[in-house]
Amino acid sequence: SISLLDFENGWEITNSPMSFMPLGKLRMPETSAAGDVSHGGKKHLISFKHAGPGRRVLNARMDNFGPGGAITAHIELFDEPEDSMVICTPFDKPGHFYYNQKINCMRAEGEVSYNGVKYVFDPSESFAVLDWGRGVWTYHNTWYWGSASYHVDGVPFGWNIGYGFGDCSAASENMLFYNGRAHKLSQVKFNIPGNEKDFMSPWTFTSDDGRFEMDFVPMLDRAACTDVKLIKSDQHQVFGRFTGKAVLDDGTVIEVRDFPGFAEKVENKW
Template sequence: MRAEGFAEYNGKRYEFHPEKHFGTLDWGRGVWTYDNTWYWGSGNCDVDGHTFGFNIGYGFGNTKAASENVIFYDGVAHKIDDVTFVIPEDDYCKPWKFTSSDGRFEMDFTPLLDRAACLDYKLIVSDQHQVFGRMSGTAVLDDGTKVEVKDVLCFAEKVHNRY
């Protein structure tokens, strides 16, 4: 979504203009299991004069009927199949890969910052890695059009909760 408005932080005002800024709505619903891990990523940009965005993820529940995996292009949603996050096991700040089972979302992700937080009280756990970085690769629309993206600023996360 295009963003318009402002935010003030530490005495400084940040202006957002819809011709160049985007926002992402984080909205969830459902009944969460006591112990779950989810993966989620999202980003928006302009590509060659076209609005491009994506929402990818899994671990949110039963995705047999539907998933949240979608490419947005000029305001049209293009559903894609399952997406796998390939995250290095030893370091969240090493390059990641995203790949879809239908081959329509193939991206490389270069992390810039891992906003990590971990609380572990044994019965209650929240281990979060929200990683901001740049994504490059190919997204394929419903009609077969390939959209090449380069260095899109976005985020991807892995979150494990037990509560």
């Protein structure tokens, strides 16, 4: 899947080629620390490759990406922080689990070209989150996930928040990341207006320990729904700006205003 989002002009394009029953042909690695992944066909290629410790190279090409024709991308992720979020979440169904790592606040450098426009990523201002996961999932599930990576007064800062995907009663995936170190949070609640259907009105985020309290003003909803009867993915990945406070483990309060990030609600059947 490739998505291109233009926040200034309020549009996005998502194109998701699908492979049915790959049966291990992708040879996905057992760990995020080693191994490469690629997926391609006659009209597209997407690859994630290791390029030394803490560095990944992302390459992508898709001939008929959108109305503007082909898209190409070459982006390098580096400056991997010391800490990241790793969790193995069980499901209620025996034998099912999700093993996941989120690496926030990686620097991003490179460029994307589409429709005669070149988008350049400057590592001094461009950050990325690497989402890596393996598992045996249940057929029907819904998850909530939010992430942000940027800086506060020149110090890399971000977070990973979420729930719903599996049984998180023993541990949550909610964490803050400040200057490369992780700070564990308790439970965080996504308050989506309109009975969780009005995605473009302001949201709020609250926590049971008071350490993550945010207002969220949406800018763009990357809404995509793939429905081929037995397989369905209904996604609302909403990008916007956070304003509020987060509290580190030592009690330090980090205040942010118009901090860029996203939050999503996704329902899957596959």
